[in-house]
Amino acid sequence: xxxxxxxxxxxxxxxxxxxxxxxxxxxxxxxxxxxxxxxxxxxxxxxxxxxxxxxxxxxxxxxxxxxxxxxxxxxxxxxxxxxxxxxxxxxxxxxxxxxxxxxxxxxxxxxxxxxxxxxxxxxxxxxxxxxxxxxxxxxxxxxxxxxxxxxxxxxxxxxxxxxxxxxxxxxxxxxxxxxxxxxxxxxxxxxxxxxxxxxxxxxxxxxxxxxxxxxxxxxxxxxxxxxxxxxxxxxxxxxxxxxxxxxxxxxxxxxxxxxxxx
Amino acid sequence: xxxxxxxxxxxxxxxxxxxxxxxxxxxxxxxxxxxxxxxxxxxxxxxxxxxxxxxxxxxxxxxxxxxxxxxxxxxxxxxxxxxxxxxxxxxxxxxxxxxxxxxxxxxxxxxxxxxxxxxxxxxxxxxxxxxxxxxxxxxxxxxxxxxxxxxxxxxxxxxxxxxxxxxxxxxxxxxxxxxxxxxxxxxxxxxxxxxxxxxxxxxxxxxxxxxxxxxxxxxxxxxxxxxxxxxxxxxxxxxxxxxxxxxxxxxxxxxxxxxxxxxxxxxxxxxxxxxxxxxxxxxxxxxxxxxxxxxxxxxxxxxxxxxxxxxxxxxxxxxxxxxxxxxxxxxxxxxxxxxxxxxxxxxxxxxxxxxxxxxxxxxxxxxxxxxxxxxxxxxxxxxxxxxxxxxxxxxxxxxxxxxxxxxxxxxxxxxxxxxxxxxxxxx
Numbered sequence: 279x280x281x282x283x284x285x286x287x288x289x290x291x292x293x294x295x296x297x298x299x300x301x302x303x304x305x306x307x308x309x310x311x312x313x314x315x316x317x318x319x320x321x322x323x324x325x326x327x328x329x330x331x332x333x334x335x336x337x338x339x340x341x342x343x344x345x346x347x348x349x350x351x352x353x354x355x356x357x358x359x360x361x362x363x364x365x366x367x368x369x370x371x372x373x374x375x376x377x378x379x380x381x382x383x384x385x386x387x388x389x390x391x392x393x394x395x396x397x398x399x400x401x402x403x404x405x406x407x408x409x410x411x412x413x414x415x416x417x418x419x420x421x422x423x424x425x426x427x428x429x430x431x432x433x434x435x436x437x438x439x440x441x442x443x444x445x446x447x448x449x450x451x452x453x454x455x456x457x458x459x460x461x462x463x464x465x466x467x468x469x470x471x472x473x474x475x476x477x478x479x480x481x482x483x484x485x486x487x488x489x490x491x492x493x494x495x496x497x498x499x500x501x502x503x504x505x506x507x508x509x510x511x512x513x514x515x516x517x518x519x520x521x522x523x524x525x526x527x528x529x530x531x532x533x534x535x536x537x538x539x540x
Numbered sequence: 541x542x543x544x545x546x547x548x549x550x551x552x553x554x555x556x557x558x559x560x561x562x563x564x565x566x567x568x569x570x571x572x573x574x575x576x577x578x579x580x581x582x583x584x585x586x587x588x589x590x591x592x593x594x595x596x597x598x599x600x601x602x603x604x605x606x607x608x609x610x611x612x613x614x615x616x617x618x619x620x621x622x623x624x625x626x627x628x629x630x631x632x633x634x635x636x637x638x639x640x641x642x643x644x645x646x647x648x649x650x651x652x653x654x655x656x657x658x659x660x661x662x663x664x665x666x667x668x669x670x671x672x673x674x675x676x677x678x679x680x681x682x683x684x685x686x687x688x689x690x691x692x693x694x695x696x697x698x699x700x701x702x703x704x705x706x707x708x709x710x711x712x713x714x715x716x717x718x719x720x721x722x723x724x725x726x727x728x729x730x731x732x733x734x735x736x737x738x739x740x741x742x743x744x745x746x747x748x749x750x751x752x753x754x755x756x757x758x759x760x761x762x763x764x765x766x767x768x769x770x771x772x773x774x775x776x777x778x779x780x781x782x783x784x785x786x787x788x789x790x791x792x793x794x795x796x797x798x799x800x801x802x803x804x805x806x807x808x809x810x811x812x813x814x815x816x817x818x819x820x821x822x823x824x825x826x827x828x829x830x831x832x833x834x835x836x837x838x839x840x841x842x843x844x845x846x847x848x849x850x851x852x853x854x855x856x857x858x859x860x861x862x863x864x865x866x867x868x869x870x871x872x873x874x875x876x877x878x879x880x881x882x883x884x885x886x887x888x889x890x891x892x893x894x895x896x897x898x899x900x901x902x903x904x905x906x907x908x909x910x911x912x913x914x915x916x917x918x919x920x921x922x923x924x925x926x927x928x929x930x931x932x933x934x935x936x937x938x939x940x941x942x943x944x945x946x947x948x949x950x951x952x953x954x955x956x957x958x959x960x961x962x963x964x965x966x967x
Contacts, residue, residue: 329867330741330852332748333584339735352864377582377851382865404582404851408572412582412851429586431755436589454586455753 281370282398282423282446285320286481290540291498293533294483295319296374296507297525298341299358300327300350302518307358308365310514313526315369318533321483322362323401323507326355326375333403335458337508340515352379356395363396372399372425372446377412380405385416392422399423399446407439414443423447428474430454430466437477447481447503448474458508461487468500491535498536506532565819565894568885573769575888581768583854586752595770597675602777607670614666615781618699621663623782624651625789625945630915631928635935645938647931648798649948650786650814653920659950660782660810661692665761667778669696672759679703679754682761683747685712685740685806686876686923687719688950689763694728696761704728707747709739712875719954737869740806740879744853764807765883768854772883779813786945787817798945800934801826804926805897806841806877808886810949815895825896828886829930831872832899839871842899843882844890857884873902873962874922876950904929906962909952921950922958 286292295314299307307324314322327345331338355373362371373380373392380388380402392400400422405413407426414424423446431454432440441448450470452462467484474482484497485505494504506529513528514521568575573595581591601607615621628647636644652660672680680702684690690706697704706723710732713720723730736742744767751760765775783801790797801818803811805828818824833840840846843858850859852867860868860880870880889895900908905922908929912920920928927946935944952959960967 328865329736330745332745332853333586333752335749346866378859378861378865378867380865382850382861382863403584404854406581406583406585406588408581408588412580412856427585429584431586431589433589440585451586453753454755456749459753 281368282321285370286447286502291501291536292320292481292483292503293318293494293529293536294321294323294485294503294505295510295529296323296325296505297510297514298325298327298338298345299355300345300348301341301511301514302344303348304350304354304358306519308361309522310525311358311362312365313522314529315366317526317529319529321503322369322371323374323505324355324359324371326352326373326379328376328379331376333456335456335508337458337512337515341511344515356391359395359397370398371396372401372423373397374401375403377402377404381413385413388413389416389420389422392417393420397422399425401425401427401449410443418443418445425449427451430470437474441478444478444480447483448478449505450474450482450484450501451486452484453486455486457486459487461489461493464496467497471501491531494532495535495539498539504532504536565889565892566816568888569769569773573773575885576891577849578856578884578887579769579772580856581854582851582856583768584752586755590755591768591770594671594675597671598770598774601671601674607674611667611670615663619656619662619666620654621781622785622789623654625786625793626651628916631912634911634915635932636940639936642940643936643938644940645799645935645942645944646940647935648943648945650782650945651948652782652810653924653948653951657688657692657695658953659688659692659921660779660813660947661689661763662695663781663813664763664775664778664809665692665696667774668759668761669700669702672702672761673700675759677759678757679705680759680761681705681707681747681750682763683707683740683743684763685743685878686874687712687716687723687954688876690728690730691719691722691726693761693763694723694726697728698726705750706730707733707743707750709737709743710734711738712740715958716875716954717957739870740875741867748853763809765809765812765885766807766853766855766857766881772855772885775809776812776816776885779809780816782810782813782947783815783817786814790945797821797824798943799823799825799938800944802829802927802931802934802944802946804829804877804923804949805882805886806831806879806923807881808883810947812883812885814947819894826894827930827934828895828897829926830897830899831874831877831926832901833871833873835901836899840899841870841872841877841879843880844886844897845899847880849887852881855884857887858882873905873958874926876921876923877926898930900926900929906959908932909959918948919952920948921952922955924949
């Protein structure tokens with residue numbers, strides 16, 4: 279939790295970078311995560327692969343398939359996180375994924391595994407607040423952040439229930455849709471972030487459809503964090519095992535844009 | 541000749557009352573959409589407001605006599621309900637030939653294959669399209685496996701003037717070509733889904749992805765009693781017309797209830813529709829029949845027999861999955877049963893012990909398919925062929941005066957190509 283709260287600097291937005299764990303193979307993910315950090319990512323989102331990624335667009339779907347076809351197991355994801363924590367004691371890492379792989383052995387098992395692997399927070403796509411007891415209680419009991427998602431369909435009446443018991447940061451999904459396809463209009467992002475920040479002291483990070491340094495810079499002027507996923511995953515899809523330097527250069531272009539935005 | 545089932549509003553009042561006796565099996569789900577530990581609303585935040593809104597509109601519809609009236613009128617005059625209750629004398633006699641002395645139960649069928657569009661799927665589609673209209677939605681999406689739900693959805697969309705998009709696995713499109721043509725004739729757009737195993741579960745993933753990007757104007761007509769709350773409940777309620785009619789018809793015809801109900805289960809909508817109105821009749825036993833595919837030790841689609849509890853497609857239920865919670869690919873010769881999950885109420889009914897579940901292989905289903913053709917002059921779909929195989933298995937163990945009622949939930953015209961191929965015949 280401390281690592282997460284310290285990772286949002288006061289003078290600029292944080293860069294949150296997503297990759298799917300085990301893509302293209304579990305052995306390659308460590309190098310790719312290092313490239314994210316070298317490129318200037320402040321927070322790492324490590325995706326747990328799932329056979330049925332219902333909220334993801336084609337790019338991340340393909341990454342899930344590449345990872346699973348390479349034989350990635352939950353144990354591999356936890357090993358990747360553990361080794362990352364040894365190499366990068368100060369960079370927060372959150373696991374992002376779907377309910378079934380996270381809860382199949384029971385929520386307490388997963389919470390313990392997160393603690394043992396040095397995971398700072400969890401984003402579960404398909405556990406809304408209505409089903410929070412399926413996972414949230416166990417994570418909070420072990421002080422693992424429960425990072426909630428707000429979307430364009432989350433209205434003012436619903437927002438307080440999402441903010442209640444949220445921790446780490448608030449992830450604003452800026453488009454009603456799946457990952458990687460459309461991008462939201464800057465005006466709608468500004469309006470939404472203002473609305474969210476009025477309701478919480480948590481940092482607000484904005485994602486879905488962010489691809490260019492210019493977009494990242496625009497969002498970083500109004501939000502506490504910028505999340506980029508599909509665009510990085512596509513580089514891994516293109517270069518495979520050799521993606522490291524390409525990922526680093528791309529992430530650096532985002533990071534530089536964010537650092538000079540304010 | 542047959543007693544009409546009670547009107548929809550009254551049925552709903554029975555099903556949703558919260559003051560049922562503690563021993564009732566008919567008061568599920570709870571207000572969070574949970575059937576015991578199963579069910580629930582495991583969806584992305586973008587969809588949550590929408591399914592809460594759907595629930596609100598469904599509750600309003602349940603207490604609106606005009607909704608019930610329109611639903612009942614369409615079932616009677618468009619679908620052709622009530623469907624007949626039929627004593628299958630030919631099959632009964634055939635089964636008795638192999639039965640021990642005094643054994644060989646009477647076999648009765650609920651003839652839901654005689655519905656408009658040829659399966660039970662239309663009952664639910666009528667209910668959901670009326671909800672879509674009520675909610676002011678302007679377009680419809682659906683997933684389909686065998687194509688029966690796709691055809692039923694395309695049918696009601698044509699009838700009510702809604703643009704319709706059907707997501708269907710590319711593998712299923714290959715083995716259900718006649719239904720693709722039917723859907724297109726009815727004006728629907730059929731979108732092939734190539735992700736994953738390119739079957740029903742992947743079609744459902746793609747429909748959910750599409751829905752999340754079109755929440756404001758789109759209604760998703762889910763075809764089985766699964767998915768996020770309130771879908772399992774409302775699909776069950778719409779399909780319960782099957783069991784309500786059957787119960788009244790049995791009492792009218794022979795003044796007693798059946799000893800055993802049998803229905804095939806993919807997601808489980810025809811089975812829950814038949815079973816639910818009988819759940820509080822303790823003398824009536826029930827058997828749900830899953831698809832054992834090539835065998836339970838090989839590729840199959842029997843989530844209860846060969847799976848464990850997990851979360852997929854908006855609900856917690858029994859799933860075919862590995863130890864990491866990755867979903868396994870299902871297999872059944874019947875595209876309509878080829879799904880690695882099952883409706884959450886069945887998971888609950890299994891754990892509560894009220895309903896028994898068994899499974900039938902591809903080969904057993906094919907034998908039953910041919911048996912019914914020969915003994916009754918009825919070509920069943922491959923889905924109820926699984927139920928018929930289980931019926932013949934059970935009938936020889938039961939006394940001659942006992943009664944089995946099975947749901948003949950679909951007709952077999954769509955399956956003749958698959959069956960011909962399996963039998964090594966060219967058409």
